[in-house]
Amino acid sequence: MSGNNCRKGVHSARVMTRARLLLLSDGGLLDRDVAERQGVSPATVASIRRKYTEGGLKAALYEKARPKRPPKLNAQQTAILIAEVCSSPEGREKWTMQLLADRLVTLGVVDRTGSR
Template identity: 40%
Template structure:
């Protein structure tokens, strides 16, 4: 069953302004187009074909509008409690390893070396080099830079 969409003049104007500016994400713009067409009485199948999206997307937009109006459709909810690969303590240990001297035979830490070292020292059971790369990028750490940012006199 399709949800009835009755946009107020203010909501319609907001959606049209959003589309004309084109500054929102493609997902939000698609939702705005779906709402406008649904409010004009278009059936789900026709909206799906016109906007080149899936039928489930059209249905979800209608449901979201019925649940919470325009705000519910245009604002994504934060994802609930995604598990982080590392605890703050484990992250601190990895950053500390990065700041420590490089093993013999190497001129800088690689993400693979860091992963092996973290497992060897028992901070983690296993870890992907990509997880380490993302952590270092997030903390703005450099594996080869010996400067910690502290001024030496």
């Protein structure tokens, strides 16, 4: 990784953090010290080091593609949700996730389990 790539934003912040974790670990620091310097948990440092040991640099720096989950709401349900978010909740200053979920159930947009 050249410094030029860092300045131009070629790599994601997540990849850069993982690279720094590996570099600090290679410098002989303990996981807890690396974690403290980088603002992550010691478990994260251990996980990245393990990925490096088991799969090499690419495995440590880049995540495997995760299977996409289908959206919970279709286009019409999403439009109703957006309309509700743009309104004021009765007796409240702002919406909470639970209030919105309850409102979608009340409107019959979704059932209690979140599907329709």
